[in-house]
Amino acid sequence: TEACLSAIEEAGALNAYVHKTPESALEQARAADARIKAGDAPAMCGIPMGIKDLFCTRGVASQAASRILEGFRPEYESTVTGQLFDAGAVMLGKLNMDEFAMGSSNETSTYGNAVNPWRRGNDDAQLTPGGSSGGSAAAVAADLCLAATGTDTGGSIRQPAAFTGITGIKPTYGRCSRWGIVAFASSLDQAGPMTKDVRDAAIVLQAMCGHDPKDSTSADLPVPDFEAMLTGDIRGKTIGIPREYHMDGMPDEIEALWAKGREMLADAGAKIVDISLPHTKYALPAYYVIAPAEASSNLARYDGVRYGHRATLASGEGINDMYEKTRAEGFGPEVQRRVMVGTYVLSAGFYDAYYNRARKVRTLIKKDFEDVFAAGVDAILTPATPSAAFGLGEMKDADPVQMYLNDVFTVTVNLAGLPGVSVPAGLDKQGLPLGLQLIGRPWEEGDLLNTAYALE
Ligand code: GLN
Numbered sequence: 001t002e003a004c005l006s007a008i009e010e011a012g013a014l015n016a017y018v019h020k021t022p023e024s025a026l027e028q029a030r031a032a033d034a035r036i037k038a039g040d041a042p043a044m045c046g047i048p049m050g051i052k053d054l055f056c057t058r059g060v061a062s063q064a065a066s067r068i069l070e071g072f073r074p075e076y077e078s079t080v081t082g083q084l085f086d087a088g089a090v091m092l093g094k095l096n097m098d099e100f101a102m103g104s105s106n107e108t109s110t111y112g113n114a115v116n117p118w119r120r121g122n123d124d125a126q127l128t129p130g131g132s133s134g135g136s137a138a139a140v141a142a143d144l145c146l147a148a149t150g151t152d153t154g155g156s157i158r159q160p161a162a163f164t165g166i167t168g169i170k171p172t173y174g175r176c177s178r179w180g181i182v183a184f185a186s187s188l189d190q191a192g193p194m195t196k197d198v199r200d201a202a203i204v205l206q207a208m209c210g211h212d213p214k215d216s217t218s219a220d221l222p223v224p225d226f227e228a229m230l231t232g233d234i235r236g237k238t239i240g241i242p243r244e245y246h247m248d249g250m251p252d253e254i255e256a257l258w259a260k261g262r263e264m265l266a267d268a269g270a271k272i273v274d275i276s277l278p279h280t281k282y283a284l285p286a287y288y289v290i291a292p293a294e295a296s297s298n299l300a301r302y303d304g305v306r307y308g309h310r311a312t313l314a315s316g317e318g319i320n321d322m323y324e325k326t327r328a329e330g331f332g333p334e335v336q337r338r339v340m341v342g343t344y345v346l347s348a349g350f351y352d353a354y355y356n357r358a359r360k361v362r363t364l365i366k367k368d369f370e371d372v373f374a375a376g377v378d379a380i381l382t383p384a385t386p387s388a389a390f391g392l393g394e395m396k397d398a399d400p401v402q403m404y405l406n407d408v409f410t411v412t413v414n415l416a417g418l419p420g421v422s423v424p425a426g427l428d429k430q431g432l433p434l435g436l437q438l439i440g441r442p443w444e445e446g447d448l449l450n451t452a453y454a455l456e
Pocket of ligand 1: 101102103104131132151152153154155156157184291407
């Protein structure tokens with residue numbers, strides 16, 4: 001804990017931590033020492049972690065990187081962080097992210113973006129750590145914690161993991177409780193660990209998941225010992241390569257990485273088969289209807305009355321002015337865009353054409369996966385992202401859809417509620433990390449992590 005705390009001070013320029021909690025970290029670390037001495041030490045005991053700012057942590061600023069939650073200190077602890085602390089984990093502080101987890105570059109954060117510790121060759125230009133869990137990824141990659149929590153609605157654990165050369169898993173929807181995590185799109189959101197390697201991911205995930213009666217979508221299923229399942233033996237497993245993930249204009253390096261992944265799994269004794277997921281091309285548009293729709297509803301609670309920021313009113317202004325001004329000041333441009341898109345697709349007259357249509361497409365996407373799993377495929381291998389980390393500011397003037405294209409390989413997994421893991425799989429010509437994604441059957445995170453282990 002002390003080593004991490006001093007590393008955090010030295011690496012201030014990465015802007016990974018947005019609220020630091022050194023005193024309580026040292027207190028937690030001393031309590032963990034005592035537990036270890038007493039012989040009562042679960043695997044997480046004394047492990048210094050960073051926590052994404054989306055998690056409510058009791059008495060500690062939990063702002064979802066938004067101005068609208070300025071000054072908000074929850075009275076309660078999210079289930080996931082509570083479980084981690086009960087297991088002895090230490091919280092070093094809260095980590096930077098895109099505002100309300102909306103973004104792929106960390107640039108929508110009210111605190112300014114976190115910075116990727118990696119550079120392109122000898123070029124000093126700063127790169128994005130990805131998003132939305134960009135602070136988590138930067139902190140793990142730069143040794144500012146041993147592990148971090150992330151959340152993933154459309155790729156926010158897997159894309160930043162790929163951009164920073166670390167491992168990140170989004171578990172099956174319902175595996176981790178969403179209670180106490182600021183909601184973005186409730187039918188897609190899942191928490192998961194971001195770690196140095198697959199073994200750490202197995203250990204941290206173990207402590208994060210489990211049934212929670214406070215989240216009605218949390219699954220009442222036993223949690224297997226994920227770490228014990230890491231045998232590295234994947235002989236006889238069938239790995240599907242989805243034809244539709246060969247996107248037009250995909251860089252050769254990404255194709256080459258994917259081919260290398262196939263070879264590694266084949267060498268380890270897996271059977272590689274070509275598969276088709278025919279509705280893949282509709283996933284991104286469906287996601288960017290469903291996620292904003294749910295967000296517009298979830299974000300209605302930020303009204304200047306219940307939490308955080310409240311606008312100052314001029315004399316004669318009333319409650320509607322207060323709502324409008326507060327939301328105009330408190331939400332950044334990307335969040336406002338999502339609220340507007342979401343409100344539009346849910347409005348009478350457009351609901352059937354957009355929202356209901358997107359929900360039907362979602363069912364077809366889910367069925368694509370069910371069909372290949374029913375045909376005997378154990379896991380699906382794809383690239384994690386269509387490129388390596390890009391430069392900060394590079395996408396500033398681009399159409400927002402350009403940014404959304406980052407999620408092309410990851411959103412299908414959230415729409416289908418499946419577990420997906422991104423593992424570092426090599427470097428591009430400029431020396432930047434690239435990730436491969438494995439998608440597994442529902443509730444089979446243990447098998448999925450074991451397949452990922454074979455790629456390490
Ligand atoms: N980049 C995607 C978005 O902006 C995914 C974000 C996430 O997974 N939280 O919606």
